[in-house]
Amino acid sequence: MSGPGPSAPAGLGEFGRIERYLRPLAAGFPGALGLNDDAALVDVPLGHQLVVTTDAMVAGVHFLPSDPPADIAHKLLAVNLSDLAAKGATPLAYSLVTGLPKDTPDSWLAAFAAGLGEGQARWGIHLAGGDSVSTAGPMNLTISALGLVPTGRMVRRAGARPGDLVFVSGCIGDGVLGLMLALGTLERPDSVGGGDYLLSRLRRPEPRLPLAPVLLAHASAAADVSDGLVADVGHIASASGVRVVIDSATVPVSDPALGLLAEWPGLLAEMLTGGDDYEVVFTAPADHRNAILAAAASAGVPVTAIGRVEVGEGVSVLDRAGQPLSLGKSGWQHF
Ligand SMILES: Nc1ncnc2c1ncn2[C@@H]1O[C@H](COP(=O)(O)OP(=O)(O)O)[C@@H](O)[C@H]1O
Ligand SMILES: Cc1ncc(C[n+]2csc(CCOP(=O)(O)OP(=O)(O)O)c2C)c(N)n1
Numbered sequence: 001m002s003g004p005g006p007s008a009p010a011g012l013g014e015f016g017r018i019e020r021y022l023r024p025l026a027a028g029f030p031g032a033l034g035l036n037d038d039a040a041l042v043d044v045p046l047g048h049q050l051v052v053t054t055d056a057m058v059a060g061v062h063f064l065p066s067d068p069p070a071d072i073a074h075k076l077l078a079v080n081l082s083d084l085a086a087k088g089a090t091p092l093a094y095s096l097v098t099g100l101p102k103d104t105p106d107s108w109l110a111a112f113a114a115g116l117g118e119g120q121a122r123w124g125i126h127l128a129g130g131d132s133v134s135t136a137g138p139m140n141l142t143i144s145a146l147g148l149v150p151t152g153r154m155v156r157r158a159g160a161r162p163g164d165l166v167f168v169s170g171c172i173g174d175g176v177l178g179l180m181l182a183l184g185t186l187e188r189p190d191s192v193g194g195g196d197y198l199l200s201r202l203r204r205p206e207p208r209l210p211l212a213p214v215l216l217a218h219a220s221a222a223a224d225v226s227d228g229l230v231a232d233v234g235h236i237a238s239a240s241g242v243r244v245v246i247d248s249a250t251v252p253v254s255d256p257a258l259g260l261l262a263e264w265p266g267l268l269a270e271m272l273t274g275g276d277d278y279e280v281v282f283t284a285p286a287d288h289r290n291a292i293l294a295a296a297a298s299a300g301v302p303v304t305a306i307g308r309v310e311v312g313e314g315v316s317v318l319d320r321a322g323q324p325l326s327l328g329k330s331g332w333q334h335f
């Protein structure tokens with residue numbers, strides 16, 4: 001049809017890009033139909049429900065335009081799989097929308113697709129379909145991820161009950177410290193490798209998928225921590241109609257973050273509210289505590305008890321002396 005001519009694109013063009021970079025990512029998912037149809041087909045095994053989640057990432061808002069394309073791909077998949085993990089779901093497939101500025105070279109998409117391929121292999125998920133558009137604005141990348149849960153078992157934000165304990169995976173605050181390093185608003189920590197660790201936690205978060213079965217077995221409510229620990233605990237509190245009390249001294253913090261905190265104690269408020277953690281916060285009956293810690297340890301995910309659920313509403317964060325900390329904000333908001 002359209003041969004090379006004055007209006008032909010300099011690179012592979014829309015369909016050339018799909019064929020070269022995206023079709024290989026769909027090879028492992030028969031329902032993707034080789035990215036050759038109007039839509040994809042998804043089989044849901046008997047006794048299971050489909051869990052659907054969508055997160056977008058926008059240049060200048062969620063990542064820096066200069067970030068390596070493979071890191072952007074890793075994070076885009078990871079933030080979506082983090083929501084699936086928090087719901088107790090097992091990843092199945094994803095749909096991708098690339099909104100790229102017109103001057104984005106083929107080489108950028110090649111590196112981005114390579115990053116997606118690495119993530120697919122790591123997390124056992126395949127591309128099912130999507131859309132490719134150009135944009136007059138900043139780069140905009142969106143994934144909708146599909147996962148499976150046994151019917152009726154998705155772990156919701158609603159379900160926390162007074163008397164439950166609050167648990168969190170991993171460490172909190174690395175992401176926002178990594179962002180401050182990337183933006184140059186924080187000095188690199190003295191610890192060898194500490195700065196690289198914090199930047200990798202920002203750019204390459206690890207979705208807590210191995211925690212999903214532990215959540216299915218024990219959690220009364222759960223959310224992933226994207227906006228900030230206090231904000232996301234607040235989502236559980238309001239959905240569940242309860243009050244949550246967090247003991248800030250028990251919130252797990254990495255060694256590089258501890259080093260920075262020793263010098264600038266004021267960073268604690270940022271760490272509790274800054275977001276970009278992609279850890280899972282969940283509630284469970286207090287008598288499940290030992291079973292949860294043992295199951296999480298077997299799954300290779302560190303989990304720590306950080307607070308309790310009470311009658312009431314909202315979130316209180318207490319300092320070492322049991323006094324309320326005033327944090328200023330609870331988390332990231334787009335508007
Ligand atoms: N543009 C939208 N259209 C439909 N639903 C949306 C939209 N934006 C957010 N939501 C819904 O609002 C809820 C909160 O969204 P969000 O805070 O982005 O969740 P998360 O932090 O887990 O990614 C979710 O149930 C999400 O599906
Ligand atoms: C360049 C840049 N600026 C700021 C941030 C911090 N940041 C941007 S959005 C966000 C919250 C999470 O994003 P959102 O779109 O709210 O994800 P969701 O809660 O829907 O999963 C954070 C912490 C960042 N990661 N990169």
Ligand SMILES: [Mg+2]
Pocket residue numbers: 054055056
């Ligand atoms: Mg979202």
Ligand SMILES: [Mg+2]
Pocket residue numbers: 055079080083226
């Ligand atoms: Mg999310």
Ligand SMILES: [Mg+2]
Pocket residue numbers: 083223224225226
């Ligand atoms: Mg979430």
